[in-house]
Amino acid sequence: MLEAKQYDFYSFYYSAGNLRKEWSNNSQSAGLPDSVTQMNRYVNSVTFVNSKGKTFDFYCWANQLQQVEQLTPTTSTDGTYTTFTFAQPVNLFSISGIYIGDKSKHKDLCTIAQKKWIAAAVPVLKDMPTATISLASSDATDKTVYTVNIKLIEKKTPEQLQDIMVSITTDGVTPFVPTEVLTDYATKFATVGDLSKRLVVTQGMVNPDKSITPFSFQILSDSDHTTVIWDSANHPLLLSQYLMLWGGSMKTGQKENFVPAFGLGERVDDFWLSDGIYSFWNRNMASQKETEMLPAKNGYGTHPYIAWKTPADTFAAKFVLNVAANDVMLSSDKTAGSISFDQISVGGSMQLFVQEARNPEKLVQ
Amino acid sequence: MPGVENGLFDDKTVSLNSTMTNPDSKTTHQMYNVRNMYGLMMAQSTHKIISDKALPIGDRRPLVYSQSTFSAASGSVSAHIAAPVARSWDWLRYSVASVLNMNILGVPMSGVDVCGTTGTQDAQLCAYWYQLAVFQPIARNHYLTTDKNPANEPYLVTDAPSAALIRTAMYDRLRVMRYMYTEFFKVTLKGGAFVKPMFFNFPADPDALRDVEQDFMVGEYVKVSPLLTKPAGATPSYSSYFPTAKGEAWVNLFNLSDLQSTVPDATDAKEADKKFQRNSINAGDHVNAYLMPGAIIPMQGLTYQTVDPTTKKTVTKTAKTSNEMMQQIPVDLVLNMNANEEARGDIFVDDGYS
Numbered sequence: 001m002l003e004a005k006q007y008d009f010y011s012f013y014y015s016a017g018n019l020r021k022e023w024s025n026n027s028q029s030a031g032l033p034d035s036v037t038q039m040n041r042y043v044n045s046v047t048f049v050n051s052k053g054k055t056f057d058f059y060c061w062a063n064q065l066q067q068v069e070q071l072t073p074t075t076s077t078d079g080t081y082t083t084f085t086f087a088q089p090v091n092l093f094s095i096s097g098i099y100i101g102d103k104s105k106h107k108d109l110c111t112i113a114q115k116k117w118i119a120a121a122v123p124v125l126k127d128m129p130t131a132t133i134s135l136a137s138s139d140a141t142d143k144t145v146y147t148v149n150i151k152l153i154e155k156k157t158p159e160q161l162q163d164i165m166v167s168i169t170t171d172g173v174t175p176f177v178p179t180e181v182l183t184d185y186a187t188k189f190a191t192v193g194d195l196s197k198r199l200v201v202t203q204g205m206v207n208p209d210k211s212i213t214p215f216s217f218q219i220l221s222d223s224d225h226t227t228v229i230w231d232s233a234n235h236p237l238l239l240s241q242y243l244m245l246w247g248g249s250m251k252t253g254q255k256e257n258f259v260p261a262f263g264l265g266e267r268v269d270d271f272w273l274s275d276g277i278y279s280f281w282n283r284n285m286a287s288q289k290e291t292e293m294l295p296a297k298n299g300y301g302t303h304p305y306i307a308w309k310t311p312a313d314t315f316a317a318k319f320v321l322n323v324a325a326n327d328v329m330l331s332s333d334k335t336a337g338s339i340s341f342d343q344i345s346v347g348g349s350m351q352l353f354v355q356e357a358r359n360p361e362k363l364v365q
Numbered sequence: 366m367p368g369v370e371n372g373l374f375d376d377k378t379v380s381l382n383s384t385m386t387n388p389d390s391k392t393t394h395q396m397y398n399v400r401n402m403y404g405l406m407m408a409q410s411t412h413k414i415i416s417d418k419a420l421p422i423g424d425r426r427p428l429v430y431s432q433s434t435f436s437a438a439s440g441s442v443s444a445h446i447a448a449p450v451a452r453s454w455d456w457l458r459y460s461v462a463s464v465l466n467m468n469i470l471g472v473p474m475s476g477v478d479v480c481g482t483t484g485t486q487d488a489q490l491c492a493y494w495y496q497l498a499v500f501q502p503i504a505r506n507h508y509l510t511t512d513k514n515p516a517n518e519p520y521l522v523t524d525a526p527s528a529a530l531i532r533t534a535m536y537d538r539l540r541v542m543r544y545m546y547t548e549f550f551k552v553t554l555k556g557g558a559f560v561k562p563m564f565f566n567f568p569a570d571p572d573a574l575r576d577v578e579q580d581f582m583v584g585e586y587v588k589v590s591p592l593l594t595k596p597a598g599a600t601p602s603y604s605s606y607f608p609t610a611k612g613e614a615w616v617n618l619f620n621l622s623d624l625q626s627t628v629p630d631a632t633d634a635k636e637a638d639k640k641f642q643r644n645s646i647n648a649g650d651h652v653n654a655y656l657m658p659g660a661i662i663p664m665q666g667l668t669y670q671t672v673d674p675t676t677k678k679t680v681t682k683t684a685k686t687s688n689e690m691m692q693q694i695p696v697d698l699v700l701n702m703n704a705n706e707e708a709r710g711d712i713f714v715d716d717g718y719s
Contacts, residue, residue: 005426007715009550012661014700014708019661039714044666044695049616049656050624050702081621089695092714259574262562265470266434266447268477271462271562271577282401282433300432301445302401303470315568321436323401348398361565364469365556 008039010092017058017101018109019046021092042089045073046100049081055102059084060110061095068099068110216248221312222356227251229310230318230354235342244322244350247329247342250308254337261308261339263317264328266301273306275332280304281325304328307363308339315360324348404433408443425718430474430503437471444474444503452481457494458593461578464501468558473549476503480517483509488522489596492530495519496652497591499538500545500583502559533650536667537619541587541654542687543663543696547713548584559584566657567608572643580606586660586710588615592648604643605653612704613658619651621699659703661710663696688717 011022048054059071073084084100099109216237219230228251235247252259260272267278280302304326307317318341326345333340357363381397388410396403408431414420415427430444439445447463450456460477467475479498480491498504508517519531552559561582564573580590590605607615609626617623625644646653656662667690673680684690702708 005715005719007550007713007719009547010712010714012698012708012710012712014661014702015706019698019700038692038716040692040695041714042695044697046698046700047621048700048702049621050614050658078622080624081616083697092712263466263469265466266445266463267466268447268450268456268459268463270459271465280401282404282435300404301434301439301447301467301470301472303434303436303467303472305437305470307469309574313569319436323399323435324397325400346397359565359568361557361561364471364558364561364565 006039008041008093017099017106019098019100021095021097041092043086043092043098044089045083045085046098047081047083048100051077051082052080054082055104056082056084056100057103058108058110059098059100061090061098062109063094063096070110071098219354221310221314221316223312223314223358227310227312229312229314229316229356231338235340239350242347244324244326244345244347245343246350247340249338249340250306250316250318251311252308252337252339253311255334258332258334258337259309260332261306261330261341263303263306265303265305273330275330278328278330279326280328304343306341307360310356311337314356314358315363316354316356317363319353319355321351321353322348402435404431405435405439405442407431408434408439412442434472440470440472440474443472444476445472446503446505446507447475447477448507449482449509450477452484452487452490454490454593454595456481457490457497458578460494461497461581461591461593464560465558465562465577465581468502468560473552473557473559474502476501476505478507479504480506480508482507483514485513486515486517488524488527491517491519491522492524492527492534493592493648495531495534497589497593499534499541499652500560500587500589500654502545502549504538530650534652537651539667539684539687539690540664541618543665543691543712544584544587546691546715547663547711548586550713551585551711563588563606563608570608572606573608576606579603583654586657586662587618588655588657590646590653590655592653596648601648602645603648605646606643607655609658610704613702615655615657616701617651618654618656618664618699620649625655656699656701658701659705659708661698661700661708663710663712664699665690665694665696667694669694692717 013020013022048056056075059073060068061071062068071084071086071090073086076083076085090098097109101109216232216235218228218233221227221229230248230250232246232248235249236245237247238245250261252261260274262272264273264278282300282302302323304320304322305317306328307315310316320343322345324345324347326343329340329342329344331340332338355363379396381395381400383396384393385396385399385403385406386393387406408429412427412429415422415429417423428444429442430446431439432446432448434440434443434445445467447460447467450460450463463477464475467473476498479501480486480494506517506519508514510516519528519535522528522531549559558565562573562577563580563582564570564577566582566585567573579593580588583589588607590603592601592603594603605625607625607627609615609628611628614624614626617625625646627644668681668683669690670679670681671693672678682693684694696712698710698712700708700710
């Protein structure tokens with residue numbers, strides 16, 4: 001849908017008295033003036049909260065050519081916050097930055113009439129882990145030379161883009177930070193996960209119907225390739241046309257470090273999952289039992305996705321793609337640090353997806 | 366199937382022998398096998414039809430919402446409404462978990478019926494439900510009309526203090542609408558949750574795992590700490606979690622003088638070891654929502670100046686709709702520096718309909 005959409009997306013970075021705007025979108029509105037896009041791109045004021053004891057003695061804005069224009073804002077404060085309201089709203093489309101700061105702590109960016117950064121010889125980044133570029137201001141009154149350190153991060157996996165880390169300094173002071181502070185993948189991901197090394201398959205067990213479970217398996221954490229995060233041993237595995245039975249243990253912290261699982265929906269009760277049965281069967285109307293007795297389970301949404309915190313301090317999640325009616329039974333053992341997960345399905349096919357991430361936000365993404 | 370009431374799959378639904386046809390593949394499926402996907406397929410078809418460029422509304426962005434969803438696939442074509450919900454303080458708290466859940470499950474655009482769907486009316490509960498709904502992705506007032514379920518519209522609330530809280534909450538939602546649009550746009554680009562538990566932002570902090578419903582993040586930068594229990598006195602207070610470094614504070618979005626920080630004193634062993642340190646905050650006229658240190662967000666006022674076409678004079682108008690407000694009123698940037706005196710944030714601007 002975004003291809004046909006008119007929009008702007010701006011990112012702001014504030015440091016050293018410099019509120020910079022980066023324009024980062026590729027929509028059809030890119031480069032078009034307000035009269036065409038009919039978008040409200042105006043900023044009326046900037047409020048610095050928690051500003052007690054802070055001094056602000058320069059205010060201006062710079063256009064995209066770095067031409068600076070002094071602002072004459074109305075200032076209001078109650079001691080804990082300070083608001084600068086501009087005489088005329090500033091158009092985000094036109095500006096590159098708004099400079100508001102304290103001369104005694106930062107370079108007075110408003111005194112430089114025009115800044116055009118001239119790059120010295122730019123080294124070819126290819127095959128170079130780091131590079132240094134010197135930038136000098138063309139303004140005769142400003143002799144400051146900024147040093148730009150660029151670090152090229154090696155590509156670790158096909159998913160990780162070849163990123164560049166940039167830092168800008170002058171005389172040990174950071175006049176402004178670069179547009180994007182990028183994650184250093186090299187230190188965070190020393191090794192690349194290999195599923196085959198993290199999946200341990202062993203022989204099965206006897207099912208309730210006396211059949212033999214074909215196999216059981218363990219999944220190891222990507223953080224150390226040792227910590228077990230999922231273990232299907234001692235849980236039945238039965239796959240037939242109208243009955244599927246399978247399960248395992250989600251491993252988490254023990255005793256006081258025990259953390260319940262979360263996910264599974266739709267439901268209306270506590271966020272953390274308690275022991276019990278969770279049904280996945282869409283119906284037109286939740287029953288009286290479900291709407292008036294607690295905890296209740298609204299029956300409209302089917303989302304068989306469950307997540308938990310692992311003993312390796314990572315977060316893992318399991319998604320079971322099976323559209324038939326099914327029940328999930330949970331029971332937890334705080335002493336052992338495990339949550340037993342068993343699922344009964346009345347048919348269909350089943351696909352199991354297991355994810356692991358250091359941050360639950362990444363897990364969900 | 367012990368979880369299905371009475372063990373009857375066809376309880377309150379169509380025959381399991383009935384069939385439905387996938388409009389794309391033209392394949393026919395038995396209800397028994399694909400019942401759980403019915404809502405998803407319905408939403409996909411509806412979304413496809415109303416997105417048709419040949420229609421008069423084809424250039425408008427579609428909004429489809431359903432009570433029946435399946436897996437994260439639903440999130441790309443429809444919102445989810447959790448209903449019915451009972452009018453009680455317990456269900457007010459559960460509604461937070463419900464929205465958190467749907468965000469984790471891949472349907473960030475979700476909500477519950479504000480003020481509840483069924484039960485006796487409670488003006489005070491309804492008022493604080495509206496406060497919670499300021500940051501709920503979908504805020505819909507909806508109820509089942511029966512003798513036991515009186516009408517629930519905010520203008521029917523006769524208790525003056527409760528009516529005032531509701532009015533304030535509705536205006537507050539407009540003031541943060543630009544921020545919510547911006548954060549939803551980021552979710553559209555990158556995936557992830559819009560409303561999320563605190564431990565999503567602070568995964569290494571064990572305190573963030575506690576009382577998940579009481580403190581939750583909306584977008585990247587705002588923490589919401591609503592009143593979720595029936596207030597005992599005139600100025601109800603409750604505890605809230607504020608992880609900060611020295612020299613920085615969370616700032617109340619609707620009262621910028623209200624600063625909150627909790628920094629254990631490292632020189633005091635008892636204080637440094639104290640886990641689960643929290644602040645006591647009061648419920649007030651506005652929902653308690655806090656801007657995190659190191660963040661910049663857009664907010665908006667409610668009035669703007671325009672030229673009256675008849676008198677040709679400049680007049681001040683109050684925005685009546687979120688679209689009018691977003692198109693007419695300039696943005697106010699609110700900036701909360703962190704301990705390093707740095708901050709970052711985003712703003713999304715669009716034409717209001719595409």
